[in-house]
Amino acid sequence: MGIGRPVTPKEHGAWLALGVSLFTGSFAVKPEGSVLWPEFALLTIASFAGFMAFTPLRRLLIPSTGANKGRNLLWLIVYLLISAGCFFTLLFHYERGGLFWFVIPASALTISYLRWNITKSQKSLSLETVWIAGLALASPAASYVQQNGLTAEALFLYILMVIWLVDRAMMARQIVDSIRRKAKFGSVRAKVRRYLPQFLIHLAALLLVAVVITISKGLIPWTACIPFLLATAKNLADTLSLKQNNDPMKAGFSEMRLGIAFALIMVVVFRIRF
Numbered sequence: 001m002g003i004g005r006p007v008t009p010k011e012h013g014a015w016l017a018l019g020v021s022l023f024t025g026s027f028a029v030k031p032e033g034s035v036l037w038p039e040f041a042l043l044t045i046a047s048f049a050g051f052m053a054f055t056p057l058r059r060l061l062i063p064s065t066g067a068n069k070g071r072n073l074l075w076l077i078v079y080l081l082i083s084a085g086c087f088f089t090l091l092f093h094y095e096r097g098g099l100f101w102f103v104i105p106a107s108a109l110t111i112s113y114l115r116w117n118i119t120k121s122q123k124s125l126s127l128e129t130v131w132i133a134g135l136a137l138a139s140p141a142a143s144y145v146q147q148n149g150l151t152a153e154a155l156f157l158y159i160l161m162v163i164w165l166v167d168r169a170m171m172a173r174q175i176v177d178s179i180r181r182k183a184k185f186g187s188v189r190a191k192v193r194r195y196l197p198q199f200l201i202h203l204a205a206l207l208l209v210a211v212v213i214t215i216s217k218g219l220i221p222w223t224a225c226i227p228f229l230l231a232t233a234k235n236l237a238d239t240l241s242l243k244q245n246n247d248p249m250k251a252g253f254s255e256m257r258l259g260i261a262f263a264l265i266m267v268v269v270f271r272i273r274f
Contacts, residue, residue, distance in 0.1 A: 025142030028270040046086035053079035109134030223269040
């Protein structure tokens, strides 16, 4: 009997957060030599396989009616073997022993999310920020793999990643909530009132970015503001348009395109200093 279709996570935003963090961390901070492509591939596979293992693990620990335990167990083993194989290859063959320390916060993140699934408690901004900060650790981990060391640039980049991801997560959640509630906006003012908390979060994000760039003392270029201002432009465009979007998938793809643009622009501004 086959193991059936792969068990995949439904946390679509986490896919983007993980992918953007891995890409930006790998390529934004310029390595001394050329890009280490085998190491990048191994870390990417290890990270995504580890992330995918979470869903069958959750289904085994919190079973639902009619759940196929055998299928979940088999896919959990498959994902863990793939993740562990790539991870230990990096650890021992490529001598990236420092990656072991990233396992600790990743494990804490998994336990925290599992506990939330069990208790079914209300999500809070602080709790969601912790989860996002955990996923964004893929950025300094990726930089460490490329540099064989953790640089100050990588740490500042990590902070910027967390700011970006929290900001967009809050906006995306409100957009999807409005779609599901079939909210109607008769005027721009009404739409502004609806999204005011998210606009304030975005303003706080822009101020934090300016603070981070200032205290970095030149390690982070001021052009790193550009991808954040891209989000500002999108927020303004969405607010001025009263055209109703009734498809959460469209909103998701829009955020995905913005996330890809963020990663690409951030790599460019880090590599090209004016």
